[in-house]
Amino acid sequence: MPLLSVLSLCVQYQSAQGVVRAVDDVSFDLEPGETVGLVGESGCGKSTLGKAIMRLVPTSDGRVFLDGDDVTRMQAGALKASRKSMQMIFQDPYGSLNPRHDVGTIVGQPLSVAGWTRRDIKDRVIELLGQVGLPADAMRRYPHEFSGGQRQRLGIARALALKPKVIICDEPVSALDVSVRAQVINLLEDLQQATGVSYLFISHDLSVVEHISDRLIVMYLGRIVETGRSEDVWDRPAHPYTEALLAAAPIADPRIARSHARSVLQGELPSPLNPPPGCSFSTRCPYAQALCREERPMLRDVSDGRKVACHYDLLEQPAALPRVARVAN
Numbered sequence: 505m506p507l508l509s510v511l512s513l514c515v516q517y518q519s520a521q522g523v524v525r526a527v528d529d530v531s532f533d534l535e536p537g538e539t540v541g542l543v544g545e546s547g548c549g550k551s552t553l554g555k556a557i558m559r560l561v562p563t564s565d566g567r568v569f570l571d572g573d574d575v576t577r578m579q580a581g582a583l584k585a586s587r588k589s590m591q592m593i594f595q596d597p598y599g600s601l602n603p604r605h606d607v608g609t610i611v612g613q614p615l616s617v618a619g620w621t622r623r624d625i626k627d628r629v630i631e632l633l634g635q636v637g638l639p640a641d642a643m644r645r646y647p648h649e650f651s652g653g654q655r656q657r658l659g660i661a662r663a664l665a666l667k668p669k670v671i672i673c674d675e676p677v678s679a680l681d682v683s684v685r686a687q688v689i690n691l692l693e694d695l696q697q698a699t700g701v702s703y704l705f706i707s708h709d710l711s712v713v714e715h716i717s718d719r720l721i722v723m724y725l726g727r728i729v730e731t732g733r734s735e736d737v738w739d740r741p742a743h744p745y746t747e748a749l750l751a752a753a754p755i756a757d758p759r760i761a762r763s764h765a766r767s768v769l770q771g772e773l774p775s776p777l778n779p780p781p782g783c784s785f786s787t788r789c790p791y792a793q794a795l796c797r798e799e800r801p802m803l804r805d806v807s808d809g810r811k812v813a814c815h816y817d818l819l820e821q822p823a824a825l826p827r828v829a830r831v832a833n
């Protein structure tokens with residue numbers, strides 16, 4: 505049984521302009537000790553999906569099972585208990601840390617809510633600070649006294665406090681300097697080795713996600729368009745949108761960089777209020793045909809563990825797919 509199972513999850517909300525389907529029929533599993541990377545442009549619904557799994561935003565349909573328990577149906581008491589097993593790390597490490605509280609209070613807050621004694625909280629906070637590479641005396645200092653990377657370490661320490669099985673990492677390194685990103689990602693990997701925690705790692709940057717993930721999920725306008733083993737998706741994208749994301753990602757290996765240089769993402773993400781008919785990527789896809797604008801492609805199996813939502817087969821016959829002029833938005 506998977507540790508986390510997301511089944512046909514939908515999030516829709518009413519805006520002044522109409523109904524927005526922010527997450528549309530998304531399903532995937534997360535296994536113990538696994539990292540699944542969730543990637544897509546800003547506004548594709550990936551952060552909303554993370555929050556919906558945590559029940560920080562309401563869902564309109566679908567189910568989320570954590571260790572076999574239906575999170576979407578839990579009452580307040582059971583939901584609070586489930587928070588011990590599932591935690592979240594946010595993009596803005598400063599915004600997610602209360603500036604008026606010292607580090608001991610911030611990192612120890614989940615333990616305090618869980619009813620731990622002051623003595624035990626102090627011991628556990630010192631242990632957690634050590635795990636994330638910060639000294640014990642950091643517990644008497646305040647968030648503004650730390651760098652961006654150190655503040656994200658504090659956010660990670662707080663998320664680890666109750667030894668969760670799953671951590672949803674929502675753009676955890678996007679706000680950090682490039683030089684600090686690798687340190688935080690290495691820390692997350694080390695902590696996974698030590699604790700066996702699973703990550704759902706959300707990022708708009710495929711090069712960051714690919715480094716840490718066992719499997720990748722690519723989202724576009726609220727739906728999954730491709731999923732598969734990380735190295736397979738990275739080496740041979742099966743969906744034109746993934747191909748375009750890869751073309752935009754910085755790649756150190758010139759051999760792989762050349763193979764990714766075929767497609768450049770053009771135009772803006774369409775409004776989720778008024779998605780294109782048929783394939784939602786058809787307004788930006790260099791391979792779009794008449795069928796693409798008429799019929800929505802379903803997510804289908806294309807190889808072992810690989811799924812793609814495209815009418816055509818970029819993996820088997822890339823040369824057979826005609827590249828056509830981009831359709832205007």
Ligand code: SF4
Binds near residue numbers: 744783789792801814
């Ligand atoms: S279905 Fe058509 S428009 Fe959509 S990704 Fe495939 S080729 Fe492009």
